[in-house]
Each structure stands twice: as C-alpha cells, then as structure tokens.
Amino acid sequence: MLFSCDLHSLPAVDFKQMDSALKSYSREVAYKDVSIMAPCYLAEMDLAGAATADNIIFGETTWVSGHKNVAPANVEVSAYEVMDELINYYLDTTKFPALEAVMFAGHSAGGQMTQRYAALKKTSAGEDRLHYWVSANLSLFVFPSSLIVSNRRSPTQVLSCG
DSSP states (O other), X not given: OXXXXXXXXXXXXXXXXHXXXXXXXXXXXXXXXXXXXXXXXXXXXXXXXXXXXXXXXXSTTGGGGTOBOOBOTTOOOBHHHHHHHHHHHHTXXXXXXXXXXXXXXXXXXXXXXXXXXXXXXXXOTTGGGEEEXXXXXXXXXXXXGGGEETTTTEEGGGGGGO
C-alpha cells in the first residue's frame, strides 16, 4: 500500500538525540571496516551529459519502482535485480566472512526505492543481516498491511498528516 502525506507536518529530526544514540553504540566502527556501495541509476535524460550509450539506462524515474531498463537493447535488467545482485555479492560469506550487516539507505526517490525494494524483494539467505533506513523527503510511503488499522486503511503513526 502506498500512502502520501504532507511531510512538512511531520516532526523535525532531533539530530542531537541521534548523535547521542550513535555515541552510545557499544562497538567502535572503524572506517576500514565499512564498505559503501552507491549504485547510480541513469535515466534517458542523463544521455545529454553523464551517461553514454553503453550504460544501462532507465526511463525517467522508473528505477524507483524496479522497472527494467530501456537501453541498451541487448541488455534486460530491472533496478531491483541490480539490488539483488549487490545483496548476493555482499552476503557471500566466502568473500566477506566477517560481514555483520548490509544497510540500505535512501533519500527522496532513493528512499522510495529502498522501501519498495524492501517490501517486494526476493527472500535470500542472510535476510537477518539486511537493514533498511529511509531519511526524508519521500512523497510516498510503503506500509505493510499488518500496520493497517480498522477500515480506515491508514496507519496510526501518520494520521496527523492530512
């Protein structure tokens, strides 16, 4: 289920509280222990600048919903299949035997993709090590049906949105 609301009515993020929580984390994390993968989903409009004809190209923002690419013609892959492959790569214990967690993070359209992917992805070995985090500026939210209350079809956590 997709739900839309006015994000300006939501409370502001308390960064001091977040900083305090991070500082109280019981284990020190060293930069050498972190790998950051940031896939870039290029769209047709990127062909005017950043993209080249041999890049995988998606239509406008169709990557957010996991659609298949529109170019090149000899390749057919969905944006979610790309994420599946990244997960399989990182969860491979022969490559990363000490990996503790894979965190997906997204902002705006990336946050929408993160939520939709989490809701629709194929189950894989190592699910317990996958975590999803969405920051802000999403125009739509995904709410599992287990959060739907009575017949109002809207989650209790955001009833004040509109």
